[in-house]
Amino acid sequence: MVQVLSYLGLVYAVLGWLNEVWLHWADSVFLSHYSEYMAIGIFGVYRVAVEKNPYTRKRIAVLTAMVVGFWGLLPYVFSLAEPAWGYFSGRAIVGRSLHIPMTLTFLVSLALVFLFGRRAVCSWNCPCVGTRDTMGAAFRKQSIKSRTAWKLRHLKWVLTSVYFALFALVFVPLPIVRPIIEGFLGLVGLIYFGSFLFIPLTGNRNWCRWLCPYGGTFGLLNKAGFYKIKAEPDKCVACKKCEQECDMGIPVQQLVQSKGEVKVVDCVGCGRCVTNCPKGVLSFHDVRDIFKRDV
Numbered sequence: 640m641v642q643v644l645s646y647l648g649l650v651y652a653v654l655g656w657l658n659e660v661w662l663h664w665a666d667s668v669f670l671s672h673y674s675e676y677m678a679i680g681i682f683g684v685y686r687v688a689v690e691k692n693p694y695t696r697k698r699i700a701v702l703t704a705m706v707v708g709f710w711g712l713l714p715y716v717f718s719l720a721e722p723a724w725g726y727f728s729g730r731a732i733v734g735r736s737l738h739i740p741m742t743l744t745f746l747v748s749l750a751l752v753f754l755f756g757r758r759a760v761c762s763w764n765c766p767c768v769g770t771r772d773t774m775g776a777a778f779r780k781q782s783i784k785s786r787t788a789w790k791l792r793h794l795k796w797v798l799t800s801v802y803f804a805l806f807a808l809v810f811v812p813l814p815i816v817r818p819i820i821e822g823f824l825g826l827v828g829l830i831y832f833g834s835f836l837f838i839p840l841t842g843n844r845n846w847c848r849w850l851c852p853y854g855g856t857f858g859l860l861n862k863a864g865f866y867k868i869k870a871e872p873d874k875c876v877a878c879k880k881c882e883q884e885c886d887m888g889i890p891v892q893q894l895v896q897s898k899g900e901v902k903v904v905d906c907v908g909c910g911r912c913v914t915n916c917p918k919g920v921l922s923f924h925d926v927r928d929i930f931k932r933d934v
């Protein structure tokens with residue numbers, strides 16, 4: 640029953656986006672890109688009520704509040720212009736523009752990811768993970784875990800490469816820039832919402848694992864910055880619980896044994912491996928370590 644309702648929630652989010660962008664069946668906030676945020680709000684309350692892991696419960700509560708408040712209500716009530724350059728100048732200061740290059744919120748999120756890891760966006764503040772960890776949570780067990788699925792993570796560099804090209808293109812004052820940028824954003828939207836419909840077959844994080852250009856960008860900073868999961872390999876009993884919990888299909892136990900840490904582009908910092916390890920092998924580390932050493 641939960642799976643059926645969750646899938647209906649996913650379909651509602653897709654229909655909302657389709658109606659706003661292409662179909663124009665109804666001019667209603669209830670059938671727009673806000674549909675995704677409303678569905679996250681409803682299913683987020685349910686997920687918080689049933690989640691047993693205290694860390695995940697707290698994360699889903701904050702995530703739901705961020706999506707409903709920051710991505711939903713703020714842009715709906717206030718349409719503030721954001722200081723930005725080129726094509727993106729004049730966009731709303733919050734909400735949909737967070738992932739768009741050359742906006743203030745985007746630059747702030749890059750800084751946060753460098754300091755605290757990809758979890759700053761990909762686990763605590765992104766409508767995508769809001770969808771995946773609320774409606775998508777009913778399908779977590781379907782996450783594909785195999786060597787091939789792990790190798791396929793490199794697919795995301797295709798869209799990420801085009802995305803990097805946009806960084807330069809936003810400054811080019813030519814008419815051709817507009818259709819290129821809007822075409823790319825339309826394609827990303829189509830694949831992003833299309834991925835919702837395949838969640839029962841692939842598990843909840845299909846888009847984040849293999850396709851997301853924003854995740855690719857944040858992932859590079861994740862790797863270059865202060866964030867990592869440190870491990871104490873001597874304490875590991877090879878139970879693989881960490882890998883079973885990881886929706887991104889990361890071979891956590893293998894990394895614990897071979898590198899003594901998990902510091903990969905793909906880690907979204909959800910904390911499931913850390914909080915479910917029965918031996919306390921894993922721990923989060925980020926920029927706050929600098930201050931801890933000084934104490």
Ligand code: SF4
Pocket residue numbers: 760761762765766767768846847848851852853854855857
């Ligand atoms: S991978 Fe992309 S879509 Fe998924 S949570 Fe991160 S930024 Fe959002």
Ligand code: SF4
Pocket residue numbers: 874875876877878879880881882891892895915916917918919920921
């Ligand atoms: S859950 Fe902990 S003990 Fe089990 S394999 Fe992973 S790191 Fe090792």
Ligand code: SF4
Pocket residue numbers: 881884885886887888889891901905906907908909910911912913
């Ligand atoms: S490695 Fe751990 S923290 Fe990173 S995505 Fe997987 S379960 Fe989440």
